[in-house]
Amino acid sequence: MDDHRSADALTESAIDREIEAALAIDPSPEFLARVRTRLSSEPAPSGWRLPWVFAAAGAIVIAVILAMPGTNRSPRQNDVANTQNSGTARATPPIATRDSAQDIVVTQDFSPAPRKLSRPSMAVKEPEVLIAADEARAWRRLFELVGQGRIDLSLVPEGPSATAALQPLGDLTIPPIVFEPTTAGEGERQ
Amino acid sequence: MNECTDRLAGGLISVEDELEREFEARLVESSALAFRVAFSVLRHRQDAEDVAQEAFVKAYRGFRQLRDRDRFRAWLVRMTWRLAIDRQRANRRRMVRELGHAGPPATSTVDALVEQERTTQLWQAIDALPEKLRIVSVLAGIEGHDLRQVAALLGLPEGTVKSRLFLARRRLKELLQWTITDPPTR
Numbered sequence: 136m137d138d139h140r141s142a143d144a145l146t147e148s149a150i151d152r153e154i155e156a157a158l159a160i161d162p163s164p165e166f167l168a169r170v171r172t173r174l175s176s177e178p179a180p181s182g183w184r185l186p187w188v189f190a191a192a193g194a195i196v197i198a199v200i201l202a203m204p205g206t207n208r209s210p211r212q213n214d215v216a217n218t219q220n221s222g223t224a225r226a227t228p229p230i231a232t233r234d235s236a237q238d239i240v241v242t243q244d245f246s247p248a249p250r251k252l253s254r255p256s257m258a259v260k261e262p263e264v265l266i267a268a269d270e271a272r273a274w275r276r277l278f279e280l281v282g283q284g285r286i287d288l289s290l291v292p293e294g295p296s297a298t299a300a301l302q303p304l305g306d307l308t309i310p311p312i313v314f315e316p317t318t319a320g321e322g323e324r325q
Numbered sequence: 326m327n328e329c330t331d332r333l334a335g336g337l338i339s340v341e342d343e344l345e346r347e348f349e350a351r352l353v354e355s356s357a358l359a360f361r362v363a364f365s366v367l368r369h370r371q372d373a374e375d376v377a378q379e380a381f382v383k384a385y386r387g388f389r390q391l392r393d394r395d396r397f398r399a400w401l402v403r404m405t406w407r408l409a410i411d412r413q414r415a416n417r418r419r420m421v422r423e424l425g426h427a428g429p430p431a432t433s434t435v436d437a438l439v440e441q442e443r444t445t446q447l448w449q450a451i452d453a454l455p456e457k458l459r460i461v462s463v464l465a466g467i468e469g470h471d472l473r474q475v476a477a478l479l480g481l482p483e484g485t486v487k488s489r490l491f492l493a494r495r496r497l498k499e500l501l502q503w504t505i506t507d508p509p510t511r
Contacts, residue, residue, distance in 0.1 A: 150497050153447050154466035162360040162374055170352060170378045174385050 348388050351397050352381060358398065358467060359405045365463040366409035367416075368448060376412050380405040395477055402478045406460055450500035458493035461486055 266274075280286045359380050363373035384391060384401055391397040451459055464475045472490070476483040 146498050146502075147494050150494060150501060151466065153443070153501075154451070154462060155469075157444055157447055158361050158365055158463065158466045160361065160364055160370075161357055162377065163370070166360065166374050166377070167352065167356055169374070170356070170381050173378055173382060177382060177385060 344388060344392075347392060348385060351384075351388075351394070351401075355398055355401055356381075359401050361467045362402055362405045362463065363409040363412075365451070365467075366406065366413050369416075372412055372416065373409070376408045377405055379408055399478045399480060402464065403480075410456075446501060450497050453500060454493055454496055458489050458496065461489040462493040462497065465490055 277286070281288065356377065359377035360373055363376040363380075364370065367373050367376065380401055383404055384397065388397075391400050451462065454462065460479065461475060464470050464478055465472075470478070472483050472486050475490075476486040479486065
C-alpha cells in the first residue's frame with residue numbers, strides 16, 4: 136500500500152517535473168526588441184490617450200474662456216444673469232443709481248455670499264462694430280472729402296430710380312357714390 | 326495662462342511616460358510567461374513569439390484597464406492562450422513542428438533521440454487533455470505557479486483549479502504510464 140502511494144507520488148511529481156522541463160524554454164533574445172519595435176509602430180493607444188486629450192482640451196478651453204477679457208459681460212447683462220441665478224434677487228426689484236460713467240443697476244441682494252459688482256470701466260466699452268476696419272476707414276474718408284467739397288457728388292451717376300420705370304398714371308375718375316333708396320319702408324322689418 | 330497650459334501639458338506627458346514605463350516593466354517581467362503559454366500550445370518557437378507579440382500589442386492598446394499587475398498577467402495569459410489556440414487551428418496542416426526545446430543538453434545521439442521521444446509523448450498527452458485541464462496543467466508547470474497563482478491567472482476559485490489539476494495529473498499519468506515508470510537512464 137505504502138509502496139503504491141509512494142509510486143503514485145513519484146509519478147505525479149515526475150509528471151510535474153516533465154512538464155516544467157518541457158516548458159522551461161525562453162523566447163529568443165530578439166523577442167523583446169521585436170515587441171518594442173512593433174509597439175513603436177503602433178498608433179497611439181486610444182484607450183489611454185483619448186480621455187486625457189479630451190480632458191486637456193476641455194481644461195484649456197475653460198482656461199481660455201476664463202482668461203479672455205472680451206468675455207466680461209456688460210453690467211446690465213451681469214445684472215440679468217445675477218438676477219436669474221439668485222432667488223432672493225429675483226424677488227426684489229432693482230434699484231437704479233446714478234454713476235458718472237453710466238447707469239448701473241444694482242440689485243438688492245440679501246444672499247450671504249458677497250457679490251462682485253461690475254466695474255464702470257468695463258461698461259464704457261463701445262458697442263461691437265460689425266463693419267470691417269478698412270471699410271469703415273474708407274467710409275470715413277469719403278465723408279471727409281465730401282464735407283470738404285473735394286468730391287463733386289453731381290458727377291456721381293444716379294442709378295435708375297425705382298419710380299422711373301413706372302408708366303405715368305392717367306387721371307383717375309372716381310364716380311360719385313349714389314345711395315339708392317330701398318324699396319321697403321325705412322325701419323320696417325323684412 | 327500659458328503657464329497653466331504648460332503645467333497641464335507637462336502633467337499629461339508625465340502621465341503618459343509613467344504608463345509607458347509601467348508597460349515596459351510588464352513587458353519585461355511577463356514576456357517569458359506569454360511565450361511559454363503560446364509555446365505550450367504551438368510548440369513552435371517562431372509561432373509562439375508571434376502570438377506572444379500579438380498579445381502584447383493587444384495589451385498595449387488596452388493597458389489603461391490593465392495597469393494592475395495581477396490583472397495584466399491574467400489577461401495576458403488568457404489572451405495568449407486564445408490567440409495560440411486560434412493560430413494552432415489555422416496552422417493545422419503545418420507538418421513541421423519544433424519538438425525539441427532548450428532542456429538539458431544531450432550527451433549523445435541516443436540520448437537526444439530518447440529525450441525527443443519523451444517530449445513528444447508528453448506533449449501528445451498534454452494535447453489529449455481537455456482544454457480546461459490542459460491550461461491548468463501548463464500554467465502549474467510555468468514559473469513554479471502554485472494553486473493560488475494559477476487560480477488568479479485564470480480567474481477561477483482555487484478549489485476548481487485544484488480539482489482540475491488533480492484530474493489533469495491523473496489523465497497524464499494514465500497516458501504516460503510507460504514512459505514515467507520506465508525513465509531512461511543517463
